[in-house]
Amino acid sequence: MFSLKGKVVIVTGGASGIGLAISQTFAKQGAFVHILELNEDLAQQVAADIIKNGGLAQAHVVNVADQAQVRKVVDAIATLGPINILVNNAGIAHIGKAHTTSEEDMDKIYQVNIKGVYNCLNVTLPHMIGAGGGVILNMASIAATVGLVDRFAYSAAKGAVYSMTLSVARDYLDQNIRCNSISPARVHTPFVDGFLKKNYPGKEAEMFEKLSKTQPIGRMAKPDEIGALALYLCSDEAGFVTGCDYLIDGGFEKLNT
Numbered sequence: 111m112f113s114l115k116g117k118v119v120i121v122t123g124g125a126s127g128i129g130l131a132i133s134q135t136f137a138k139q140g141a142f143v144h145i146l147e148l149n150e151d152l153a154q155q156v157a158a159d160i161i162k163n164g165g166l167a168q169a170h171v172v173n174v175a176d177q178a179q180v181r182k183v184v185d186a187i188a189t190l191g192p193i194n195i196l197v198n199n200a201g202i203a204h205i206g207k208a209h210t211t212s213e214e215d216m217d218k219i220y221q222v223n224i225k226g227v228y229n230c231l232n233v234t235l236p237h238m239i240g241a242g243g244g245v246i247l248n249m250a251s252i253a254a255t256v257g258l259v260d261r262f263a264y265s266a267a268k269g270a271v272y273s274m275t276l277s278v279a280r281d282y283l284d285q286n287i288r289c290n291s292i293s294p295a296r297v298h299t300p301f302v303d304g305f306l307k308k309n310y311p312g313k314e315a316e317m318f319e320k321l322s323k324t325q326p327i328g329r330m331a332k333p334d335e336i337g338a339l340a341l342y343l344c345s346d347e348a349g350f351v352t353g354c355d356y357l358i359d360g361g362f363e364k365l366n367t
């Protein structure tokens with residue numbers, strides 16, 4: 111079950127945290143993983159590690175916010191054969207309320223977390239249509255559907271990811287393309303560590319504990335746990351699943367009573 115043997119996969123932001131877990135899990139299941147990353151050194155290292163472990167991977171330096179860069183790389187990958195799976199995972203964090211979020215920060219979050227997803231969809235979908243189908247998985251967040259403190263821009267962007275998921279799932283039903291999203295609560299990744307360092311200097315351990323406890327299950331998720339759900343949703347076994355957002359939140363949304 112859940113074999114990805116022979117599948118070609120694109121994972122954006124695939125060299126760190128959740129994306130890294132997805133790249134490694136998918137490669138272990140037999141996929142050829144193309145990592146589209148801003149961080150060249152990390153991406154090369156991850157691809158080399160996957161190859162060392164007997165898998166197939168290639169690193170590509172891409173800023174998902176730049177459509178020309180995305181197009182160049184995705185079109186080149188498509189010349190080698192069909193692209194079966196696209197995982198739109200790259201994303202950045204932001205803290206602020208509507209009145210404390212600068213125009214510059216709002217634009218940046220839009221460029222990466224919304225336009226980055228659109229760019230990859232816009233460029234990859236024609237290849238999937240031409241190949242007779244495909245699977246798309248978008249990384250949303252509980253922030254898409256819950257009112258979180260100080261997450262104005264981030265929540266707006268993840269709400270857009272959620273809506274884009276439904277829109278794409280509907281528009282490409284007849285082209286045999288499935289599209290779903292995952293909405294994690296906190297996952298322990300460099301994204302969280304960086305966020306704590308930047309926003310709570312000197313209080314990282316205390317805040318880590320506090321953030322862990324906001325999940326009723328008492329901890330943050332591990333990246334591999336998100337990778338396992340991603341594997342299911344992108345596998346042939348999930349052939350009946352489309353237009354769905356999957357909470358993976360340690361009870362955050364339904365059990366915080």
Ligand SMILES: NC(=O)c1ccc[n+]([C@@H]2O[C@H](COP(=O)([O-])OP(=O)(O)OC[C@H]3O[C@@H](n4cnc5c(N)ncnc54)[C@H](O)[C@@H]3O)[C@@H](O)[C@H]2O)c1
Nearest residue numbers: 123126127128148173174199200201251296297299300301
């Ligand atoms: N960690 C969490 O608690 C959490 C919770 C819910 C959702 N998410 C979402 O999961 C995704 C991954 O988060 P993570 O925690 O693994 O983050 P991370 O910071 O560990 O990894 C993100 C990766 O994306 C890459 N990246 C950033 N901007 C990019 C760009 N413009 N182009 C290409 N690559 C870019 C970074 O280089 C990095 O390797 C994000 O979309 C995030 O919003 C994370």
